[in-house]
Amino acid sequence: MTIKHHLNDDLLMAYAAGTLSEAFSLAVATHISLCDDCRAALAAYEAMGGAILDGGDDLAPMSDDALARAMARLDMPAPIAAPKMPKHAVLPAPLQHYVGTDLSAIKWRKLGMGVRQAILPTKGKGGSARLLHIPAGQAVPDHGHRGMELTLVLKGAFRDESQHFARGDIEIATEADEHTPVAMSDEDCICLAVTDAPLRFNALIPRLMQPIFRI
Amino acid sequence: MLQAASAGCKGYSVLANKVGNVANGQEMGVGPDFAGLMLAVRDKADRAAYGVVFSHFGPRVKAFLMKSGSDAALAEELAQDVMVTVWHKSAQFDPARASLSTWIFTIARNRRVDYFRRARRPEPEDLDWGASEEPDAADIYQTAEETRRLGAALSTLPEPQRALIERADFGDLSHSEIAAQTGLPLGTIKSRIRLALERLRQNMN
Ligand SMILES: [Zn+2]
Numbered sequence: 001m002t003i004k005h006h007l008n009d010d011l012l013m014a015y016a017a018g019t020l021s022e023a024f025s026l027a028v029a030t031h032i033s034l035c036d037d038c039r040a041a042l043a044a045y046e047a048m049g050g051a052i053l054d055g056g057d058d059l060a061p062m063s064d065d066a067l068a069r070a071m072a073r074l075d076m077p078a079p080i081a082a083p084k085m086p087k088h089a090v091l092p093a094p095l096q097h098y099v100g101t102d103l104s105a106i107k108w109r110k111l112g113m114g115v116r117q118a119i120l121p122t123k124g125k126g127g128s129a130r131l132l133h134i135p136a137g138q139a140v141p142d143h144g145h146r147g148m149e150l151t152l153v154l155k156g157a158f159r160d161e162s163q164h165f166a167r168g169d170i171e172i173a174t175e176a177d178e179h180t181p182v183a184m185s186d187e188d189c190i191c192l193a194v195t196d197a198p199l200r201f202n203a204l205i206p207r208l209m210q211p212i213f214r215i
Numbered sequence: 216m217l218q219a220a221s222a223g224c225k226g227y228s229v230l231a232n233k234v235g236n237v238a239n240g241q242e243m244g245v246g247p248d249f250a251g252l253m254l255a256v257r258d259k260a261d262r263a264a265y266g267v268v269f270s271h272f273g274p275r276v277k278a279f280l281m282k283s284g285s286d287a288a289l290a291e292e293l294a295q296d297v298m299v300t301v302w303h304k305s306a307q308f309d310p311a312r313a314s315l316s317t318w319i320f321t322i323a324r325n326r327r328v329d330y331f332r333r334a335r336r337p338e339p340e341d342l343d344w345g346a347s348e349e350p351d352a353a354d355i356y357q358t359a360e361e362t363r364r365l366g367a368a369l370s371t372l373p374e375p376q377r378a379l380i381e382r383a384d385f386g387d388l389s390h391s392e393i394a395a396q397t398g399l400p401l402g403t404i405k406s407r408i409r410l411a412l413e414r415l416r417q418n419m420n
Contacts, residue, residue, distance in 0.1 A: 016324075017324065017385045018324035018325065018327055018328045018336070021334070022332070022334040022335055022336070022337070025336060025337050026337040028337075029337035029338055029339045030337070030339075032339040033339045033340035039339065039342070042339075043312070043313065043317075044361075046313065046317050046320065046321055047313070047314065047317045047361055047362045047365055048365055048369075048385070049317065049320035049321070049324065049385055050313070050314055050315075050316035050317030050318070050319070050320045050362045050365075051316070051317075051362050051363075051365035051366035051368075051369055052279070052320070052366075052369065052380070052381050052385050053272075053275050053276065053279050053316050053317075053319060053320040053323065054272075054275060054316035054362070054366060055366035055369055055370060058275070058278040058279075058282070058381075059274040059275060059278055060274050060277035060278040060281055060287065060290060061274050061277075062273045062274055062277055062291055062294065063291060066269075066273060066291070066294075066295065067266055067269050067270065067273070069295060070269055070273075070295055070298050070299055070302075071262065071265075071266075073295075073299045074262070074265075074299065074302050074303075078303035078304075079303065084341070085340070092339075092340050093338075093339075093340035093341075094337040094338060094339065094340065097335070097337065122334075122335075123332075123333070123334045123335065124332055124333075124334040
């Protein structure tokens with residue numbers, strides 16, 4: 001599998017630093033699960049964090065009994081680690097924490113024109129995440145958006161203007177782009193879409209639907 | 216996997232036996248071998264080695280958290296949590312993948328996300344590294360060396376630029392919070408961050 005469309009430096013850096021919102025972090029973690037190039041780039045940005053931690057003369061002395069207090073906690077039971085998720089053909093591990101492993105159990109809601117969505121329960125400000133299910137050959141209703149929008153292909157493929165996106169590819173669209181992903185005609189397409197702000201559709205009917213379906 | 220890993224780290228076990236000497240950084244003028252100390256923690260639950268790691272990194276983790284806006288008391292508590300997690304998660308330490316400072320940074324970062332955002336941090340799927348993969352001494356050296364070179368490159372930056380990277384990019388302070396702290400206008404801060412990153416890239420090449 002060759003991935004052609006990658007994360008950019010801003011996203012990798014913010015994710016490495018831990019300053020990215022949960023919804024955007026989900027898209028980054030899902031892409032990295034499928035992309036070794038970006039996994040390596042993330043390791044480099046984390047090394048920058050390590051250099052900052054270790055470098056310089058910035059020390060904040062701890063209290064005199066700090067080590068003794070830590071030592072006293074070592075024998076307490078360790079917090080239980082999250083269970084290891086099974087390999088899945090469509091859903092990488094970070095998504096499984098939100099929707100499980102059964103595609104048919106996902107609670108899809110109709111968006112019209114055969115397109116369905118499932119909003120994922122990410123917390124905090126800074127974007128919302130959803131899965132989109134687009135029937136083969138069908139366009140996602142034409143929309144503009146505020147801020148940044150990430151669209152990551154999990155199954156099938158879509159094209160947008162002149163570019164082609166397959167599993168693992170991530171499209172990074174900004175406010176200036178009026179983009180219209182169209183699912184390729186041979187297979188339904190499932191994507192993870194993360195937006196900074198609620199999508200606003202250009203067509204009238206979807207615009208009426210927007211507040212109801214929270215897209 | 217753990218057994219294979221520890222078998223491949225005999226050299227470090229020997230080093231760990233000399234914790235006393237190494238910890239003082241007196242041997243041939245080099246600093247302590249933190250990867251080796253941490254492997255002694257991981258493979259032998261070595262509390263003396265842990266003490267050395269704690270004394271070095273505890274105050275650094277606390278300083279890092281204070282740069283993110285914690286007051287001293289809170290930073291001390293969170294640094295405690297981070298350093299205890301270092302012990303409990305030691306099985307996950309792999310010096311060929313990340314230097315000890317990088318690995319501890321990720322634990323401190325996650326604690327910060329957890330505490331301040333009360334949000335989940337989605338993590339990438341683990342790679343299958345293969346059952347019999349033994350850490351290679353050259354890989355371990357290379358990984359530590361990269362972090363060291365990054366640190367050296369960072370230290371060549373003029374202080375205001377370095378401080379901005381530490382506080383804005385890795386410290387999770389918003390640009391406007393930094394503006395309030397430093398008295399610099401927002402536009403100046405943003406352009407200085409860009410400059411600093413530019414310079415860092417040049418230094419690394
Ligand atoms: Zn990538």
